[in-house]
Structure formats: structure tokens, C-alpha cells
């Protein structure tokens with residue numbers, strides 16, 4: 157099969173021939189009749205998400221492996237890492253293999269389970285990291301995401317343990333006592349609204365400690381959803397030391413700010429903007445964009461966090477934290493990073509495919525589009541303009557902060573090892 161007339165990483169138009177799931181040939185005009193007209197779309201390596209909540213097992217009312225990966229495919233993803241805060245928690249070889257098998261059976265992209273760091277995410281006792289690594293799921297990313305591994309001794313042990321199989325600990329950096337009852341970013345607006353503040357230092361203190369711990373034991377640390385300018389400074393310092401530390405930023409932290417809690421198109425105190433970590437200030441957003449551009453922050457990860465309507469459409473203090481993100485991620489990154497001139501499409505491919513696959517140690521994903529590479533390809537039309545309609549999402553949940561907004565770009569097609577999962581914007 158040929159994909160005709162696409163611009164690889166935004167370059168000159170070319171055709172791509174796919175055979176047996178790999179890229180067999182790339183050229184200006186390839187022979188052969190069977191094919192798909194790319195209509196000048198940009199071709200990117202299939203996107204890889206290091207941070208997705210698929211909710212199965214346990215909260216199938218919010219999302220399943222099937223609907224979550226349909227949502228991923230619609231967003232241009234060919235692989236996702238499924239976070240461990242399910243019910244039961246993915247803290248044993250049995251549960252990660254269950255998620256891995258669901259992925260093999262029902263998924264529209266590759267599913268790589270993340271293993272919990274501690275039993276039940278309770279922060280008391282290390283989970284069976286080695287058994288999860290040796291399981292059929294071959295787990296390499298471990299995280300208590302949703303909760304912070306705040307005990308320094310446990311964090312040290314986890315960092316030491318994962319070295320044996322080249323794993324990485326992905327930390328949700330949130331000092332629990334500093335954020336007890338916290339509702340939104342601590343600042344001018346939380347003060348005015350009378351909501352309990354979530355100070356930047358609660359994130360920064362954990363990141364600083366964990367960078368030091370990772371350096372001390374010579375292990376690999378990944379920092380989830382960095383949200384503050386101060387965190388960027390700490391990461392810059394850790395990287396200048398040559399330490400093995402990587403970090404992610406979410407699309408929403410690249411675009412949205414805490415003043416939306418006070419005033420927004422959907423009113424004040426709308427829990428659609430309630431997220432962990434919270435939306436921060438304009439200055440933080442600017443620092444995060446600059447850090448993603450200069451490599452201080454390595455990747456974009458969605459933190460796709462589906463919640464059913466009844467958990468979000470309630471009063472602010474009772475509402476669940478989180479936003480869906482898979483189907484809007486690339487558009488938001490285009491808006492925040494490409495339209496602003498901070499990144500080109502090659503830079504986007506690095507940060508949303510190549511490097512996340514490398515951090516997760518995925519062999520068959522995140523590869524440059526060249527002859528011999530697996531045909532994991534996303535076709536994207538950056539000139540399209542799309543009004544976000546949550547009712548059209550493939551996700552089971554609708555909790556997007558972008559409802560009604562017009563965002564740039566549209567995923568035209570997604571190919572997983574040569575097989576289309578999305579064509580003309582629709583699931584195959």
C-alpha cells in the first residue's frame with residue numbers, strides 16, 4: 157500500500173510505500189495503484205504517550221482499554237502507557253498482564269502497562285517491581301501517579317531496584333502535607349476566591365529531592381507533569397550535572413492558566429479546570445514552553461484522565477481532578493509551540509514520539525520515518541481548524557477544557573504497523 161503526497165516532518169511532498177508493516181520505500185512518486193491520498197498532510201512517527209489513564213480494570217464507566225485506545229488513535233497515537241491507579245491497582249505481575257492482554261485483544265494502539273511503585277499506591281511497601289518487569293507485560297515504567305512516593309527511603313529503594321532491568325521511576329511530585337486540602341494554584345487568585353492554595357514549592361521540593369536521590373544511586377528518574385517555573389529551574393540544574401533525569405509537560409499546562417478558575421467562557425469555579433497538578437500562572441506557562449523548546453523538559457505527555465459527568469459536574473471542592481487529552485494533544489501543542497515559532501514539526505516528533513518511546517524503552521515505536529522502520533505513522537493536517545466537540549470524542553468521557561474552542565490542526569490518519577486505525581479522521 158502507498159500513502160501518496162505527504163510531507164514527512166513538514167518537508168517536501170513524497171510517497172511512502174508500506175509492505176509487511178514496515179516502510180518499504182520513500183520517494184517522490186512511487187509506482188503502484190493501491191493507495192491513500194495524503195493530500196499534503198504532514199507525516200509524523202506515530203505518537204507515543206508516556207502518561208495515559210485507561211481506567212480499566214475498575215472504572216469502566218469512565219474509560220476502557222478499547223475506548224481509551226480509540227481515543228488515542230484519533231489523536232494520532234500508536235502507543236500509550238497505561239497508568240497503574242486502577243482498581244485493583246496494577247501492582248502485581250497478574251494485574252499488569254491483565255491490562256497487557258486487554259491491550260492485545262481490544263486496543264487500537266499498543267498498550268504498555270505502568271507498574272505501581274508501592275503496594276496499593278499506599279506508599280508503605282515496595283510493589284513487586286521485578287516480577288512486573290519479568291512478566292509478559294515487560295514493565296519498564298513504574299509510577300504511583302495520582303499519588304506521590306513521598307517517603308524518601310522508599311523512593312530511594314525503588315530507584316535502586318529498577319536499575320537491574322533498566323527501568324525508570326516516574327514521580328508524581330506532590331508533597332502531601334503541603335497540599336493537604338489544596339484546590340487550585342496558590343497565588344493571587346486562590347486568595348481572592350478563598351480556595352485552599354496548592355503551592356509551587358510542593359512540587360519543586362519533591363523534584364529537587366528526587367533528582368538528588370537519582371544522582372546518589374545512579375538511577376533513572378522521570379518527572380510527571382511539570383507545572384511550575386521553579387521546577388524548570390531545578391530540572392535545568394539537574395541536567396547540567398549530567399544526571400539521568402527526564403521530564404514531561406501536559407498540553408493543558410502549556411496553554412491554560414489559573415485565572416480560568418475565576419473567569420472563563422464556562423463561568424467561574426467550573427471544575428472542568430480542576431486538575432492535578434493545578435493550572436498555574438502565565439509566567440509558569442511561558443517557562444514551560446521555553447523549557448520544552450530548549451529540551452529542559454523532554455516530552456509532552458497527555459495525563460489523559462477521563463471522568464464520568466457525575467464526578468466532574470459538581471461543586472468545585474467535590475469534583476474529581478483531571479482532563480481528557482488524547483484527542484486534542486497535537487492541536488494544543490501546535491497552538492502553544494508551533495504557531496508561536498518555538499518548535500518545528502521535527503521538534504514535535506521528537507517530543508511526542510521519539511523521546512517518549514526511548515524513556516519507556518519501547519523498541520518498535522518512536523522511530524524516524526525511514527525505510528525499514530515499522531510503519532507507525534500519523535498524518536496531520538495543520539491547516540485545518542477544528543471546533544472541539546466533546547460529543548464527537550471516541551473517549552467514554554467528555555471532561556475537556558477546550559469545549560467550543562477552535563484549535564488548529566486535525567489528525568487525518570493513523571497507521572499502526574501499516575494497518576490504518578484512523579482514516580479521514582474516523583476510526584477504522
Ligand SMILES: [Zn+2]
Nearest residue numbers: 301302328380
Ligand atoms: Zn499525576
